[in-house]
Amino acid sequence: xxxxxxxxxxxxxxxxxxxxxxxxxxxxxxxxxxxxxxxxxxxxxxxxxxxxxxxxxxxxxxxxxxxxxxxxxxxxxxxxxxxxxxxxxxxxxxxxxxxxxxxxxxxxxxxxxxxxxxxxxxxxxxxxxxxxxxxxxxxxxxxxxxxxxxxxxxxxxxxxxxxxxxxxxxxxxxxxxxxxxxxxxxxxxxxxxxxxxxxxxxxxxxxxxxxxxxxxxxxxxxxxxxxxxxxxxxxxxxxxxxxxxxxxxxxxxxxxxxxxxxxxxxxxxxxxxxxxxxxxxxxxxxxxxxxxxxxxxxxxxxxxxx
Amino acid sequence: xxxxxxxxxxxxxxxxxxxxxxxxxxxxxxxxxxxxxxxxxxxxxxxxxxxxxxxxxxxxxxxxxxxxxxxxxxxxxxxxxxxxxxxxxxxxxxxxxxxxxxxxxxxxxxxxxxxxxxxxxxxxxxxxxxxxxxxxxxxxxxxxxxxxxxxxxxxxxxxxxxxxxxxxxxxxxxxxxxxxxxxxxxxxxxxxxxxxxxxxxxxxxxxxxxxxxxxxxxxxxxxxxxxxxxxxxxxxxxxxxxxxxxxxxxxxxxxxxxxxxxxxxxxxxxxxxxxxxxxxxxxxxxxxxxxxxxxxxxxxxxxxxxxxxxxxxxxxxxxxxxxxxxxxxxxxxxxxxxxxxxxxxxxxxxxxxxxxxxxxxxxxxxxxxxxxxxxx
Numbered sequence: 068x069x070x071x072x073x074x075x076x077x078x079x080x081x082x083x084x085x086x087x088x089x090x091x092x093x094x095x096x097x098x099x100x101x102x103x104x105x106x107x108x109x110x111x112x113x114x115x116x117x118x119x120x121x122x123x124x125x126x127x128x129x130x131x132x133x134x135x136x137x138x139x140x141x142x143x144x145x146x147x148x149x150x151x152x153x154x155x156x157x158x159x160x161x162x163x164x165x166x167x168x169x170x171x172x173x174x175x176x177x178x179x180x181x182x183x184x185x186x187x188x189x190x191x192x193x194x195x196x197x198x199x200x201x202x203x204x205x206x207x208x209x210x211x212x213x214x215x216x217x218x219x220x221x222x223x224x225x226x227x228x229x230x231x232x233x234x235x236x237x238x239x240x241x242x243x244x245x246x247x248x249x250x251x252x253x254x255x256x257x258x259x260x261x262x263x264x265x266x267x268x269x270x271x272x273x274x275x276x277x278x279x280x281x282x283x284x285x286x287x288x289x290x291x292x293x294x295x296x297x298x299x300x301x302x303x304x305x306x307x308x309x310x311x312x313x314x315x316x317x318x319x320x321x322x323x324x325x326x327x328x329x330x331x332x333x334x335x336x337x338x339x340x341x342x343x344x345x346x347x348x349x350x351x352x353x354x355x356x357x358x359x360x361x362x363x364x365x366x367x368x369x370x371x372x373x
Numbered sequence: 374x375x376x377x378x379x380x381x382x383x384x385x386x387x388x389x390x391x392x393x394x395x396x397x398x399x400x401x402x403x404x405x406x407x408x409x410x411x412x413x414x415x416x417x418x419x420x421x422x423x424x425x426x427x428x429x430x431x432x433x434x435x436x437x438x439x440x441x442x443x444x445x446x447x448x449x450x451x452x453x454x455x456x457x458x459x460x461x462x463x464x465x466x467x468x469x470x471x472x473x474x475x476x477x478x479x480x481x482x483x484x485x486x487x488x489x490x491x492x493x494x495x496x497x498x499x500x501x502x503x504x505x506x507x508x509x510x511x512x513x514x515x516x517x518x519x520x521x522x523x524x525x526x527x528x529x530x531x532x533x534x535x536x537x538x539x540x541x542x543x544x545x546x547x548x549x550x551x552x553x554x555x556x557x558x559x560x561x562x563x564x565x566x567x568x569x570x571x572x573x574x575x576x577x578x579x580x581x582x583x584x585x586x587x588x589x590x591x592x593x594x595x596x597x598x599x600x601x602x603x604x605x606x607x608x609x610x611x612x613x614x615x616x617x618x619x620x621x622x623x624x625x626x627x628x629x630x631x632x633x634x635x636x637x638x639x640x641x642x643x644x645x646x647x648x649x650x651x652x653x654x655x656x657x658x659x660x661x662x663x664x665x666x667x668x669x670x671x672x673x674x675x676x677x678x679x680x681x682x683x684x685x686x687x688x689x690x691x692x693x694x695x696x697x698x699x700x701x702x703x704x705x706x707x708x709x710x711x712x713x714x715x716x717x718x719x720x721x722x723x724x725x726x727x728x729x730x731x732x733x734x735x736x737x738x739x740x741x742x743x744x745x746x747x748x749x
Contacts, residue, residue: 309646310534321642
């Protein structure tokens with residue numbers, strides 16, 4: 068008999084417990100879906116701040132507060148400060164659940180007042196999150212602008228380089244020009260005359276004769292090319308005829324040459340090369356000879372005519 | 374017509390009066406000569422400075438003037454326009470420039486001779502010469518009519534310096550054809566003639582015909598490639614092989630309008646040079662850029678590219694503008710394409726020829742004619 072009573076009590080308790088559990092689960096489901104529905108239907112991702120007045124009804128206040136906050140958008144944009152943001156967001160969700168529960172289960176003015184305070188706090192958190200979002204957006208924009216500026220600068224430099232290569236007299240761009248392999252020594256120039264010994268007298272001389280020695284231990288090639296630049300005392304180029312002179316590319320830009328020497332070379336050989344430039348008239352002063360290979364100055368000399 | 378000619382001459386007189394005082398002679402010991410040639414398109418006066426100690430091929434063009442008269446139409450108006458132009462330019466040379474009559478040379482070009490023979494109008498040439506002599510009151514005046522071979526020979530003598538005479542092949546790319554030659558036997562009597570019936574204009578016209586509705590540059594480039602790969606290519610290969618120029622020449626000099634244009638746009642820093650050395654690779658690159666970066670050949674872009682060099686930027690700008698006025702993008706593309714086809718025949722793997730672009734080729738033959746007739 069005693070066992071019977073105990074069993075009955077146990078069954079009743081169990082049923083009661085199940086009923087309560089079922090009720091609680093149903094309530095939770097109801098609020099959960101009701102809440103979600105409200106968010107999606109009533110909150111169409113409002114961007115402008117809608118600060119609810121304290122005199123407004125609490126459900127409306129709550130809805131308005133929720134409406135100012137787009138959790139998905141914020142979460143996506145705040146990726147650079149994800150950890151901090153997540154913690155703030157968790158606080159927010161916690162508070163929101165509390166408020167939701169209070170709004171819908173309120174029984175008296177005290178609860179409503181408490182709910183109002185919590186909503187105020189919720190609004191503050193929303194504002195904090197929004198300002199964080201704005202900061203992140205600003206930072207993103209700034210970094211994007213910086214990135215854009217840098218890439219534009221890079222792009223701006225590329226056409227300039229290309230443009231320069233377009234106008235190069237020689238096809239190879241500067242960066243593709245091979246390094247010079249020759250060393251130049253014994254650069255010697257003299258002003259001479261075909262008619263009489265001129266002794267570097269400018270007035271008597273009709274041409275400039277020059278010579279130098281080339282050597283390299285690296286390569287043996289045919290058709291090596293050296294550009295000879297002869298500068299007059301006034302800094303202008305001296306050249307025999309248009310058929311002899313031309314232009315070439317250096318790292319400093321285009322240069323004009325007086326004459327071009329093309330020669331074959333055997334590795335290790337000390338080869339003497341010579342050139343001459345016929346001039347209509349020579350003026351007194353210092354003449355400078357520069358020898359270039361692949362646009363790089365490899366030899367230099369000078370002579371003063373009297 | 375005569376009114377227009379009168380105004381033209383008035384303008385010319387004014388311009389020449391100004392130019393006369395501003396002649397800048399290049400050589401120390403030189404004399405000024407004038408050559409007047411009657412060509413297919415019109416009459417041209419070239420005032421030349423020829424150094425007395427200079428070798429042939431070293432001349433300085435002081436002034437060029439021309440009147441378009443279309444003499445080869447062989448009509449009364451074209452005849453009178455040519456006669457008036459000839460007499461006026463002669464008067465300008467003798468009166469304005471005060472060049473003695475013995476230093477003024479008058480010649481009728483091979484183009485006129487060829488067309489007159491073709492149309493049986495040789496009497497028009499005789500009539501022109503006689504009328505001219507009467508007008509200037511100089512019955513003993515010599516007006517020679519030259520043929521194609523003579524003209525090609527004179528061009529070579531006038532353009533190529535003596536030091537390079539026997540190892541240089543000269544090619545003149547004209548608007549309607551391409552001609553040239555070289556001296557194979559070490560003398561200037563025997564000229565090996567080279568001729569191709571394609572010029573810059575004929576190539577451009579053939580390309581335009583293939584364009585259909587798509588007038589874009591990329592389509593033009595495609596069609597140009599097809600045109601050049603066809604008949605012109607076959608003709609060029611044949612003509613170069615027959616000439617035997619590959620084995621006999623170290624230098625290939627190209628003259629004509631397209632040579633002047635390419636030289637000016639590619640080497641603005643060599644604006645003062647009448648001839649510029651060039652490589653095949655340079656012209657290939659230039660040809661590609663005409664399609665892809667044509668704006669880099671505007672006067673402003675080119676002046677910017679020569680910024681660091683000590684050259685006359687205004688001269689560069691005006692010359693580049695002149696090129697862009699004479700040749701538009703498509704004309705430059707077709708001319709450069711033809712130039713490349715010719716150059717390719719001389720671009721060997723082992724033996725490299727030196728290419729030159731000649732800018733003043735148009736005065737070459739008359740200069741040589743003047744030079745050869747001095748003192749005769």
